[in-house]
Amino acid sequence: MNEIELKYGCNPNQKPSRIYMADGSDLPVTVLNGKPGYINFLDALNGIQLVMELKRATGLPAATSFKHVSPAGAAIGRPLSEVEKKIYWVEDMGDLSPLACAYARARGADRMSSFGDFISLSDVCDVDTAKLIKREVSDGVIAPGYEPEALEILKSKKKGGYNVIQIDTNYKPEEIERKQVYGITFEQGRNELVIDKEYFNNIVTENKDLPDSAKADLAIAMITLKYTQSNSVCYAKDGQAIGIGAGQQSRIHCTRLAGQKADNWWLRQSPQVLSLPFKPGIGRADRDNAIDVYMSDDAVDVIGDDVWQNTFTEQPPVFTREERRAWLDKMTGVSLGSDAFFPFGDNIERAHRSGVQYIAEPGGSIRDDNVIETCNKYGIVMSFTGIRLFHH
Numbered sequence: 001m002n003e004i005e006l007k008y009g010c011n012p013n014q015k016p017s018r019i020y021m022a023d024g025s026d027l028p029v030t031v032l033n034g035k036p037g038y039i040n041f042l043d044a045l046n047g048i049q050l051v052m053e054l055k056r057a058t059g060l061p062a063a064t065s066f067k068h069v070s071p072a073g074a075a076i077g078r079p080l081s082e083v084e085k086k087i088y089w090v091e092d093m094g095d096l097s098p099l100a101c102a103y104a105r106a107r108g109a110d111r112m113s114s115f116g117d118f119i120s121l122s123d124v125c126d127v128d129t130a131k132l133i134k135r136e137v138s139d140g141v142i143a144p145g146y147e148p149e150a151l152e153i154l155k156s157k158k159k160g161g162y163n164v165i166q167i168d169t170n171y172k173p174e175e176i177e178r179k180q181v182y183g184i185t186f187e188q189g190r191n192e193l194v195i196d197k198e199y200f201n202n203i204v205t206e207n208k209d210l211p212d213s214a215k216a217d218l219a220i221a222m223i224t225l226k227y228t229q230s231n232s233v234c235y236a237k238d239g240q241a242i243g244i245g246a247g248q249q250s251r252i253h254c255t256r257l258a259g260q261k262a263d264n265w266w267l268r269q270s271p272q273v274l275s276l277p278f279k280p281g282i283g284r285a286d287r288d289n290a291i292d293v294y295m296s297d298d299a300v301d302v303i304g305d306d307v308w309q310n311t312f313t314e315q316p317p318v319f320t321r322e323e324r325r326a327w328l329d330k331m332t333g334v335s336l337g338s339d340a341f342f343p344f345g346d347n348i349e350r351a352h353r354s355g356v357q358y359i360a361e362p363g364g365s366i367r368d369d370n371v372i373e374t375c376n377k378y379g380i381v382m383s384f385t386g387i388r389l390f391h392h
Contacts, residue, residue, distance in 0.1 A: 001027050007037040014038075028171030029142070033155045034163035036140055040118055041165075042069045044142040047120030048167055050074060050227040055122040057196055057219045060239075063103035063129075064224075065117040070232070070247065072113035074224045075105030075240030084108070087268045089284050090132065100128035105240040107136060110261050111288045118142070118163075125150045133157070137285060144169045193387060195222050200360055200383040204368075205375045210383065214335050214358040221337030222360055222389065228339070230390040233347075235262040235354060236335045242266075243354070251338065255347045258336075259354040263328055266355075267295045270319075270327045277313045286311070294319060331355035339389040341365040345374035352378045362388050 003020035004027060017038050021027055029044075036044070043066035054062035054076055061077040077098030085091040088108035096104065099121060107114045119133060121143035130150035133141060140163025141154065154164050178187045197215045199222070220241060221234040228234065228246045233254040235243035243262030245254035267273060268291060276294065278287055290311050293302045299318055302308065308315040336351050338361040348371060351359065363384030365371065375382045 001030070003027070004029075004031060004036075006041070007035055009038045028168040030166045032146070032151065032164040032166055034140060034158075034161050036163040036165060039069065040140055040163055043067070043118035044120060044140070044165055044167075046227045047071065047118065048142050050223060051120045051122040052169070053195070053223045053226070054220060057223060058216060058239075061099040061102050062122040063099065063106045064120045065103075065106045065109075065114040066120065067113055067117050070229045071106075071224055071227060071241065071244060072117060073106040073109030073241055073244070074220065075102050075109070076220065077102035078105075078239040080104060083269050083274070086274060089287075093128070093132065096132070097126050097128040099123050099126055100132050103129055103132055107132075109240055109242050109265055110244070111284075112292055113261075115285060115288075125154070127153065130154050135284075139163060140165065142167055191226065191389075191391075193226070193389075195219050195226070199385055199387075202384045202386065203381060204363065204372055204384050205380060205382045207376070207379050207381045210358060210381050214333070214381070217335035218337055218358060218360045218383070221335055222385070225337050225339040225391075226389050227391060230339050230392060232339045232391075233258045234337050235259065235351075235356065236337070237262075237333060237355075242334070251340070251342060252344070252346055252350065254338075255342075255350045259350055262334065262354045263331075264292065264295060266328060266331045267319075267324060270324075272317075272319045272323065272327075276316055279311060279313055282311060295324065297321070328354070333357055335359070337361070339391070341368070341388075342371050343367055345370045347371070348374040348378070348380065352380065356380065359383070360385055362386055 003018055006017040008015050009017040047064045047066040050064050051062040058076050064074040065072045080101050088104045090104050116137050118139050119141040124145040125143045126147050127150050130153040134153050134157050142165040154162055177190050178185055200215050200218055217236040221236040224234045224241050225232050231248050231251050231254050233245045234241050235258050242265040243258040245258030248254040290302045303316050332355045334355040335358040336356045341362050341364045343365050359382040
């Protein structure tokens with residue numbers, strides 16, 4: 001098939017809309033179910049590149065949860081701890097396959113942002129992963145293939161309208177890519193940069209102890225940033241992105257946004273959140289919303305005297321700022337990647353408050369000395385990669 005007609009473009013008024021191969025060759029994608037839209041395919045085709053790179057870099061199955069052409073989460077298929085199973089709402093699903101673990105992590109990093117996501121999987125979608133996807137609010141999925149039972153499970157989602165796309169993993173795009181803006185064609189070479197452990201060898205700080213586990217997390221962060229709308233910053237830990245700040249005009253705003261998401265990921269694992277007494281029948285999305293508010297300074301909106309009965313069986317205690325800070329101080333070993341240089345040490349100060357111990361960034365700022373000095377103050381290891389990763 002050379003062409004696929006889409007529902008509409010970025011917005012319903014933008015018709016007609018299609019994807020096609022300009023050279024007349026067959027498309028590398030097949031729609032197995034549903035009718036994907038323009039943004040669905042943007043998410044799918046960016047996401048599939050991300051997970052294929054993660055798998056090449058780590059050797060493990062990978063998944064990403066995309067929203068509005070940036071990842072909300074990305075992860076590799078490491079087993080889930082009992083706490084992780086609980087905060088990702090999969091504790092009732094037994095032992096999950098590596099691919100399902102990857103998606104549970106990718107979805108669970110920022111469940112608020114992942115609501116209504118488009119999923120990309122590096123491997124053939126198995127039954128475990130399909131069952132997990134079926135219970136979440138999602139627009140669609142792209143993968144190299146689907147087990148027959150998994151495909152039937154996905155086809156039953158959204159009253160039969162769930163978008164399921166298969167991609168030919170042997171497809172090789174042209175070395176030159178093009179797009180049009182305002183009727184003008186832009187052309188550039190594809191970003192074929194390979195990110196591996198050697199990418200982080202130029203360590204510029206006093207502390208040069210960069211273990212392989214941190215190199216793996218830094219690779220996850222940087223590969224994720226390669227497909228994240230710039231400016232962007234990514235925090236990663238234990239094989240997954242835990243906070244992504246995308247599309248901000250100021251880098252400190254990226255660092256703060258991603259850091260707050262990383263903090264929320266960690267706060268969800270606190271005893272105060274894990275013990276919240278939810279009423280039976282409260283859906284996952286409503287629980288996510290309630291948890292997000294409970295962890296903020298606006299907790300009264302869900303635990304106030306006149307509203308707590310809507311969500312909980314008993315009124316939860318306030319999760320004070322002091323208690324939150326004490327729990328956040330226990331988060332360590334976090335890696336952070338930036339798609340361009342940090343211009344000021346304030347980014348490092350903010351990263352430190354979220355347990356960051358390892359950083360990778362291109363370097364090249366006139367204030368590199370200040371940034372390095374701030375890292376040295378906290379014993380942070382920082383690598384200069386020399387490569388910018390802007391994506392637009």
